[in-house]
Amino acid sequence: MRTKAGFWQHVEKFSRAHALLKKGMGIVVACSGGPDSLVLADVLARWQPKYRLRLVIAHFEHGIRGAASREDAAFVRSWCEEKHLPFAMEAADVPRLAREAGTSVETMGRELRYAFLERVRLERGMDVIATAHHADDQAETVLMHILRGTGLQGLAGIRPRRGCIIRPLLGVTKADILAYAEQAGLNPREDVTNAVADCLRNRVRLELLPHLRQSYNPAITRALCQLADIAADEQELALGHVPAMYLPLDCQAFRRLGTPSQRIVVRRLWQEATGSTTDLPWEAVERVRSLAVAGAGSQQLPHHFLAQVHHGALYLTSQH
Numbered sequence: 001m002r003t004k005a006g007f008w009q010h011v012e013k014f015s016r017a018h019a020l021l022k023k024g025m026g027i028v029v030a031c032s033g034g035p036d037s038l039v040l041a042d043v044l045a046r047w048q049p050k051y052r053l054r055l056v057i058a059h060f061e062h063g064i065r066g067a068a069s070r071e072d073a074a075f076v077r078s079w080c081e082e083k084h085l086p087f088a089m090e091a092a093d094v095p096r097l098a099r100e101a102g103t104s105v106e107t108m109g110r111e112l113r114y115a116f117l118e119r120v121r122l123e124r125g126m127d128v129i130a131t132a133h134h135a136d137d138q139a140e141t142v143l144m145h146i147l148r149g150t151g152l153q154g155l156a157g158i159r160p161r162r163g164c165i166i167r168p169l170l171g172v173t174k175a176d177i178l179a180y181a182e183q184a185g186l187n188p189r190e191d192v193t194n195a196v197a198d199c200l201r202n203r204v205r206l207e208l209l210p211h212l213r214q215s216y217n218p219a220i221t222r223a224l225c226q227l228a229d230i231a232a233d234e235q236e237l238a239l240g241h242v243p244a245m246y247l248p249l250d251c252q253a254f255r256r257l258g259t260p261s262q263r264i265v266v267r268r269l270w271q272e273a274t275g276s277t278t279d280l281p282w283e284a285v286e287r288v289r290s291l292a293v294a295g296a297g298s299q300q301l302p303h304h305f306l307a308q309v310h311h312g313a314l315y316l317t318s319q320h
Helices: 004-017 035-046 067-083 094-101 103-122 135-148 151-155 174-183 200-215 220-239 251-255 259-274 284-293
Strands: 026-030 054-061 087-091 129-130 299-302 305-310 313-319
Touching: 004 035, 004 174, 004 313, 026 035, 026 103, 035 054, 035 067, 035 129, 054 067, 054 103, 067 087, 087 103, 094 103, 103 129, 103 151, 135 151, 135 200, 135 220, 151 220, 200 220, 251 284, 259 284, 259 313, 284 299, 284 305, 284 313
Parallel strands: 026 054, 026 129, 054 087
Antiparallel strands: 299 305, 305 313
8 A cells, every 4th residue: 555655756757758748837626525536626625835736626517416416515614715716507408408409417427527628628728628537437438439349449448638628637546545535634525427337437447346356356447557558559559550531431542542541530520520539349340441432321329420432431420
């Protein structure tokens, strides 16, 4: 078990290795009040003098757990007042909005939360958004992508930095975080929905990973995190050898590429069209690739997107 000082050193070393922190940086810290995000907020607050950090602690209330959700918000607000830290909050009825949009509560909550965090970043003149993803989250994500079928991007999982989002705790485990919270005298809130195996991520966390850890590899979390790093390196190498192509896609030029390059291009175009870093499932990549090679037809894609060839060009359009 790491000491508090050992935890700080490990997180700081990871942050330096991935260029996550610099002096004078303005950071919006996403904080639910749970152990992970409260530890992140505590560490960054302690580093304020050293790095001259400008912090805003931001809490998004999903409206999922009724009074418990409101108590989470009050807890984070009170913690910020105690630490003399700026606080920002937004609330939304995520279940209702998810029903109206025909999407999952998890997806809607994530989209609204990140939109809120980005608004706070822009309005407060901050540089980045810090989230509390850790090594166990990485292992869960890689496993979920494997189960669904994925390419290199999916195997790369969660990256330490994506655009304006940084993840300083990605190099430490949940056990490390809980130990730090206890040593630092933090009393985080607990979201009871995380202990219910009602969605894929929770089932992977509560059932699959413990089974793999007990029956196959006690160091499964480290192994999956290493796989993610290797996949990220391989993807970066592969991307450097694939020509840039944009929407609408010239199907004739696309046909001149080899199959591996075509798959990379399709995933790039998916990100361009959706603005999302979520990997497109394998079978959907193949359907789009076949469509562009054939130079005719249309295909329905996830998240209400349509792939369609018109006059020799491929278009990806939202049907919302």
